[in-house]
Amino acid sequence: MSNRIITQSKNLALNYGARRVFENVTFIIHEGDKVGLVGPNGAGKTSLFRVLTGSEEPAEGVLSWTQGVRVGYLQQVRTPPAGQTVFAAALEELADILAMRAEISRLEQAMEHPDTLADEKVLEQVMAEYADLLHRYEEGGGYGAEAKVRSVLRGLGFTEDDFNLPAEVLSGGQKTRLALARLLLRPYDLLMLDEPTNHLDIGATEWLEDYLRDYRGAVLVISHDRYFLDKICGRIFHLERGCLDMYPGNYSRFLQLRDEALLAQKRAFAKDQAEIARIEEYIRRNKAGVNAKQARGRETRLARRERIAQPVESMSLQDLKFVPQTSSSEQVLVLRDLAAAYPGRPLFAGLDLTVRRGECIAILGKNGAGKTSLFRILLGELPPAGGDIVFGLRVKPAYYAQEQEHLNDNDTLLEAIRAMRPMTEEQARTLLGRFLFRGDDVFKTVGVLSGGEKSRLVLAQLFLTGANLLLLDEPTNNLDIGAKEALEEALADFPGTLLVISHDRFFLDRLADRVLELADGHFTQYLGNYSDYRSKKAEREAAEKEAAQRAAGAKARTNAETSDRPGMPGNAGNQGASSGAASPTGGAGKSGGPKLTNPWKREQALKEAESRIARLEERLQSLSEALADESTYRDGEQARRTQEEYEQVRQELTDAYTEWEAVVESM
Template sequence: MSVLRLEDLSYAIAGRPLLEHAELLLDEGKHVGLIGRNGAGKSTLLKLIAGGIQPDGGKVMLGNRVRLGYVAQEAPGGDVTPLDVVLAADVERAELLHSTEHPETPAERLAEIHERLLAIRAESAPARAASILAGLGFNEDWQARPMSSYSGGWRMRVALAAVLFSEPDLLLLDEPTNHLDLEATLWLEGYLQKFPGAILLVSHDRQLLDKAVEATVHLDNGKLTMTPGGFAEFVRIKTERALQQARAAERVAVQRAHMQAFVDRFRAKATKARQAQSRLKALEKLPQIDAVVEGQATEFSFPSPEELPPPMLQLEGVEIGYDGKAVLSGVSLRIDMEDRIALLGQNGNGKSTLAKLLAGRLAAMRGREFRVKGLRVGYFAQHQEDDLVLTDTPYDHLARALPQALPPQIRAQAARFGLDADRVNTPVGQMSGGEKARLLLALATRDAPHLLILDEPTNHLDIDARDALIKALTDFEGAVVLISHDPYLVELAADRLVLVAKGKVTPFEGDLAAYAATMSERGAPAQARKVEEKKNDKAARAEARARLAPLQKAAKAAETALNKLTAEKETLEAKLADEGIYAPAKAVELNRITLRLGALKSEIEAAEMTWLEAAEALEAAA
């Protein structure tokens, strides 16, 4: 059964078509990734499906009684807690609980309500909500804090948790990892893999697109094309099609050139004119196959620093914090030029604080800090975007940062990160998030740093730009310290993992898969355990009855079906025992009885198997 059907869907913005007669069919339980270049219309398509905007033409059709889940732009503020927000997302549960508290609710209705509350697992709802919030980085204390105390990014996590908790039939996700750290991203990856409903996921996270989806929809030139598998499989299929198309284009080009040469040679000769006309007609019928021409390749490159003697930077027993209060203590870390280090740990544990110390933006409170003479550090942090002057161009920003550089050198530094002649003169206020990120990378590396510190560099970068960043980091001759929520980037760009947690900085022995395993082994949050412990015997018995009821019903139905088939068989066998059935006039009825008995044999065997399985399941559950 399908949960979503798009028919002949069209939509344009300011006369620019984003969707042109697009078609899509999404079956229940299907996990699909939605990809396409920046500005292709992916987010717009999700808004059309969610009903936030209306199409110019065509239809968006949801399946019968399909519940749609779409992350709100921001969760509410005020005194309400994250746990309250998530629990309220289950509207049916909230309404049923409200009805139980209403004094005028009839007794018969109360009984129905309690039965429904058991069916929807209302008792375990607080535990499930707390578990989802914990996976997204909210510990027990944070779950009870007012929403007004959280920034926009953390409120978006609450909005995501609420949608996941509501367990919709169709889940629409638009860049869900943008506001997450690596730990929450790894948790979400595992959660979506097990999600029972259908998913339409827009993401630039290659690993998420490979692990959480089973098909990929490509939005290109207003059309939607589905291929099986995740992003890696999409790339393989697309590459193979491109090669086939290129070969076909070459064959047609050779054939076309041969025909054109004949036409040009014999067009003027009367004896060959008819043949030339024939070739001209054939030439017109040759297919117009365009070789696949990719857009301009995205390329990044970091300037190469001169070599420095080891150790380049070393910390021994360092304490780091703010206003005399330590965030990290006893920090010992050595960095050499060949190092590629990724900092692990949940947001709020001090990764960015350590990065600021390494970058020289924060002084150590105590301990020994050594930096080799001449060390240059490049520092990229997403919050630096707030320091950009919206009316100035990338050229203006780089000119201020490189006062001794000539105009060609300034443009060359911009070009290292894809800011070409047009974009380098575009006011920052008119640039996309990805273009601003490129400018920040250009500014961070302007002095050919020996140590490059990147704090969430991939926010706003598309898949091609992320791949370009990985290649540039691989070629970079200095050291790299990386903080990122993108597992694909961490896996390919880092060869040392350092865990920042509980006020300490320690090496993590193992790869990212091992780290993900340690994350999944974290026990249920204390709040979830407390909720479970509060269940009394009466509720447990009611839940047991509710759990056994469908099994008892299935066993009873199987037994009834078996008895019915057995009775029919006995009736037919009794008719065969009557000699009158063998009279010539009864030939048709005899044939019918014989055929039906043959069919009944296999039906009874199947019914017996169904009954046995149902009885065994009931016995095991009891």
């Protein structure tokens, strides 16, 4: 971490009317810092961001910035103009690169102009400007600008087909991802991100983690994704009850240090209370006796004594338990060759699954792969495209919907709860209190609730179902970390069965017994939790890669043996054969095939290899220039074909160099 300070605050305070949001907020953010800002919903995290960006004026305190620092904040990214494509909207963020590109083109035209050519001094000056600009363009990554844009867009879940879509037709989640992509493309000294993993699937979240870890600027991020905070953060700011505390390390380290600090506070408070009780007992016993003077003196000192405040633990869901009304059979659900599809669009096929009582099965896959559709088929809301579904005896399912579409915006919280089961108002208030709805909160209508409040209301409704099979679609979305932890505890103790769609990897690590990954229309099963799934998937991919390499090696050796036989292509006995893309070495040298012993044949193979390398390098240079040309991207299909050919030629060139080295080693 650099010592250069990006921003610092001293005793910041913010009020909303008579309510104080926070006070005495003091911190420093250095260059390259990666800081997580955490705390319960409503603690003031986003309000602090608004103070930092100047959208809110602090009631007290001082906020200062180092001169010239560049700060990026997602809410400040402007909406792309109507008709602009996704790719163009993202590329627009590299305005400095595009400006240099236009200036380079102008200087090139100037160098070719007759008036410039006629004046040696002018030509020399233009050429010097051109050389300097070209150097800065190359240093700034100008030649790779489009490749960088493609990389960021793909990383955040956009496909090549999405690149040419008008930005205004994107869904809300896609627009948020596009805004995030545009933010990431600019070189800021400080990035401020408020829940950046919302609307990202696991693959995109992991890409973002890698990107932010390597990001040269500082990052200040609000997030409830504990896995994400563990991966990228070197410090944690904890904002709760108006106070900001700072901890070194990632989120897991913060939990450890916070618990240790809370324990120390509890011990200090208990010791202080015991001392106060001892003094009070002395005063009570001696106030009217021979030691009355000493007792009065101690009473005076006790009144002036600075007392240790009682530690206050974080407020979270209380006594959350899901209790089934009945126990299901051992075999809860059997799926045989299950398939799902929308008209003209297959989702998945061939799902065979047996679910047993007490299991927690996590379902992973990209957004739109068909995970929620699977739940809707199991609930009878959608017909399957094929296959069989058999529920066991006494199975009672309940569904937590990600979009919470079953809620009626006009219902009060009391009405929403009492509609689930007959109960008195007092009983409903008591239940809602356990989900942190207190006092007049119970008379709020559903339509005015925040996302986190709606999630807690749905959990309260789920609590009342008495179901023994819970189908949970992103149950931790909108919950703060304390609520997530309480929900995890409740589900860990749940004696029934769980099917869970979630992008919360911390949550999945705690609960999952099996992972079903949906990709390319098929499910793959992994035993264990999320970390086990990651490990086993990596092992499987490594094994598949090794098998592919062995197969390629075997094919190369076969080709080498064939090419050395008389009368076969590439042999001296068949000099008219085309040298094209076939290996000129026949797998010699490094490939492990037989060495070329015929001097004429070795010389011929070397010439063919060098000729092939020259052709490929020339073509690669041509494609590189095309990719650097702005006009290439006016036609999305042409841009895609050019990029694909570039990757193919680059791979062929790598192979050609390998073959050339093999020939050289055989000589």
